[in-house]
Amino acid sequence: MSSNTRSFFACSGEDFLKKDPHTILGALSIRVGLQHAGDESQQIKAWERQILLLQSALNDLDKPPDGVLLELPLFRLERRIDAVILARGAIICLEFKIGSRSFGSADVAQTVDYALCLRDFHSASGGRPIYPVLCADSAPDDLCRSNLHLTDHVTRCTLVNGKWLSRAFQAIIAEGDGQSSDWARFDAARYNPTPNIVSTARALYAGHSVAEIGRADASSEAIEQTATKLRDIARDAKLHSRKVVCFVTGEPGSGKTLLGLDLVFSRKVDADPDEPAALLSGNRPLVFVLQAAIAEDARDRLGITATEAKRQAQQALQTLLGYLKDHTDEEADPPEHVIVFDEAQRAWDAETGLKLLGRKKSEPELFLEIMGRLDWACLVCLVGPGQEINRGEGGLALWGEALRDNPDWDAHISDAMLRGEGGLIGLLDNDVGNDLRPIVHQDLHLKTNLRAHRNPKQGRWVSALLADDIKSAAEIAKELDGPPSYLTRDFGEAKRWLKERSRGHHRVGLLASSGAVRLLGEGVPPSPMSNELDRVVHWFLREGDDFRSSNALEVPLSEFVSQGLEIDYACLCWGNDLICSDEGWQPRKMRAPKWTNIGLLEARRYRINAYRVLLTRARAGNVIYVPKGDDEDLTRSPAEFDQIEATLLEAGCMPLPIQ
Known part of the structure; x- marks a missing residue:
């Protein structure tokens, strides 16, 4: 021995x-x-x-x-x-x-x-x-x-x-x-666990470090390296009374939200208790699920009341719109000198600001104005490509414009933003003037996919598939340890596949695009809406024997309520809101009683990005259910579904083995 x-x-x-x-x-x-x-x-x-x-x-x-x-x-x-x-x-x-x-x-x-x-x-x-x-x-x-x-x-x-x-x-x-x-x-032998986002939030809030709860390899080292770089930038800003905005980039599942939680909960950016930090997200379902998870944990672990546990959780994790509303008044200085802004690439434009807050300013403009009232500030923006899924999301170009008009702010960006890696709209892609000179750091880009731990190249496959580069997708699929996704035309078989994998505390669930409204004809009910937050919290947090749980396989989630969150195994119910044509993927919208093609470039991008979000929610494995359709229902054409199946198989998906 x-x-x-x-x-x-x-x-x-x-x-x-x-x-x-x-x-x-x-x-x-x-x-x-x-x-x-x-x-x-x-x-x-x-x-x-x-x-x-x-x-x-x-x-x-x-x-x-x-x-x-x-x-x-x-x-x-x-x-x-x-x-x-x-x-x-x-x-x-x-x-x-x-x-x-x-x-x-x-x-x-x-x-x-x-x-x-x-x-x-x-x-x-x-x-x-x-x-x-x-x-x-x-x-x-x-x-x-x-x-x-x-x-x-x-x-x-x-x-x-x-x-x-x-x-x-x-x-x-x-x-x-x-x-x-x-x-x-x-x-x-090496053991490198990748905890899910809910477990991560609970553990970090309890005071554990990334090294204690996660991997001990290059990916966690990269997160720690990025955190160190951000800490150094923030310390310098505090020392010299400067205002800085830092853009951290990475593909879906690379650990950006984990980094943000780590920065806020472990106080790696600023250790002064009188200067709290907070993570903000415009993704209300993500915020509410994580708030509920850490509140439950704090209540059980610390023996505090549910009300106090909820208050503490809400202080650390806040909705973005709530933060902006609280501090719109010029006299309402924010208490946090350090803010982490999740999914900053989804920043909304001035027209949306007028609708939501009565001020015709973009989200980046409002942020720089509010935090600009402080003697020093560090705004950390977490950025992922291809995640814009809603109207009014102007992207990173809005940040470039806001920084051009606020020369007292210093911008720190990853080199990926200059290269335009992964479809990013770089700060320098628009005409923002010669005065904007961002400071470039390699450490501000996260390269490793932590979510798809069994297929780390899953994100590349999804990008190639949705870019209609089917040949490249097929080549990437050959490099994976397993198929990028199984495929079935039988909804019952898809559910049986998921049920077999609903073991231990593994979470399985159904996903469907918000635009796939005719899946109802296939027996797939609609997703909860973005304002039905209790249903979404139950979907992610309740045990498998609870009919409200994702494991019950009764209700799918759309891109709007699943973005930023994750499950272990997913079934994506593919609707005919995204079909194949001679020109590639064709996004469509239901204008009852028939489908119409989406012509507006921005709207087409939102529909394709919806499927990008849904295809990257699973940590361990995917199955795609493509309905058979109905010859007597023009909104559920069997020929359209057959073509979707053929394209997915050509791209490297494999038929679901029949048990």
């Missing part, structure tokens, strides 16, 4: 069976004492029972397993797998509930979550069969269940008591391919 293993204890199966249980217990006790202060007597008693159960069960096998790892850390928030058994090609992910006579749903979900995290983020586990096992040692025999059917390399949870543990091991090992495993290499 190595003394410097990542696991609290790890060795070959043969050595594990030879060792005195007290020796193993002593090693575990030493490790827990080094990492934690306090009374661990209950944990030590549980370990003693676990070691005896494991040695007894493994002794019954015809040969020892390849390796036994106890207390393998996965999450950096003090969560560990009780035991991992490596045997003949199989990975057994084992969780104990010592003294328990039942199998709680939360315990089952936790065990499966650990197995899924091994599959998705542990470099030595990818592609290998993983079997989550929950052992409630005192449970009655009639509650025990075996499940050996693999879905994406992971089974559902096997439930055993202490008596049947050996039999469960034998059944699982018999399913393996017989290949031996190197336990030391497995223990030392």
Whole structure:
């Protein structure tokens, strides 16, 4: 056994069976004492029972397993797998509930979550069969269940008591391919988790760092590097009483919102408690979902009232329009010297400002005016390409115009904005005069896709597909570890595929364009509206057995209420508001009783961007449902849907395997 293993204890199966249980217990006790202060007597008693159960069960096998790892850390928030058994090609992910006579749903979900995290983020586990096992040692025999059917390399949870543990091991090992495993290499393998945005918000608000909750590779280093650069810029602005605006760019899923939350909650830009920071977003559903998530966590973790928890959450995360309304008056100086503006590329123009606030000024103009009242200010704008989906969104050119008219502001931009990477409208693309001289930093661009952790090049495929570069999309698809999306013409099959992947705390759900109004004829109901925020919060946060949850697969979300948020597996219901023609993708709008082509360039871009948003919401996998249509309904032409299917297959999608 190595003394410097990542696991609290790890060795070959043969050595594990030879060792005195007290020796193993002593090693575990030493490790827990080094990492934690306090009374661990209950944990030590549980370990003693676990070691005896494991040695007894493994002794019954015809040969020892390849390796036994106890207390393998996965999450950096003090969560560990009780035991991992490596045997003949199989990975057994084992969780104990010592003294328990039942199998709680939360315990089952936790065990499966650990197995899924091994599959998705542990470099030595990818592609290998993983079997989550929950052992409630005192449970009655009639509650025990075996499940050996693999879905994406992971089974559902096997439930055993202490008596049947050996039999469960034998059944699982018999399913393996017989290949031996190197336990030391497995223990030392890289583990780089990518938490979802809701989990990230909760953890950062609780005081954890990006390194504690997420990846430990180049992507998290890049986020930390960008945060450091922003901190340096802000410190300089404060020291010299300057006003600065910083543009951070990156494709959808590259970690921009994570960076913004980290800057605000960990106070990396300004540590002065009298000068609070806030993250603003014009995306009300995103704000309300994250506010609800961190309020629930703060209430449970801190024991404060729901009202106080909600107040704290609302102070840190604010809606953009609410902030502007609160500070439109010239005497209403904002308390925050540091503001993070999410999705700044969606800034609205002066006409929209007149409608919303009664002032004919663009959003960038209002921001620079309000924050310009302070002695110093740092405005961090998070920018993603191709996310403009609504009327009045003037894009980055509005920021260039506002900065031209406010020469006392310094602009710091990423080099990607100069190159126009990823479809960005650069600050220098318009005639903003010779006085605008932004300071360029490579550190202000995030390159790695964190959301699509199983297909990091997913964003490139989506861009090529929607640019009607089908050949390039097909080439990108060949580079991916799996298909960019499965495709089916059967809605029931799509739902069954999602249901199989609704395991642990993984979230699945339906998505549909707001313009795909005739999906109703296919049995797909409309999405909640942007002002139905409670429904959206329930969709993202309620447990799977709640009909309001996304996992119930009853209601899809549109681009307007899903933008900025994410789920693990998604089914995009493709409507005939975006069909294929000889000229490429043709956006359409329903003017009852028929479809009409969208001619206005800006409106066409919004419709295509809606599908860009929807195709980039899933973290782990996509299926696209293309309806069959109806020959008797001119608004649901089978020929149009057939052409959509053919184009998607040509671009690299694969037919959904029939179970």
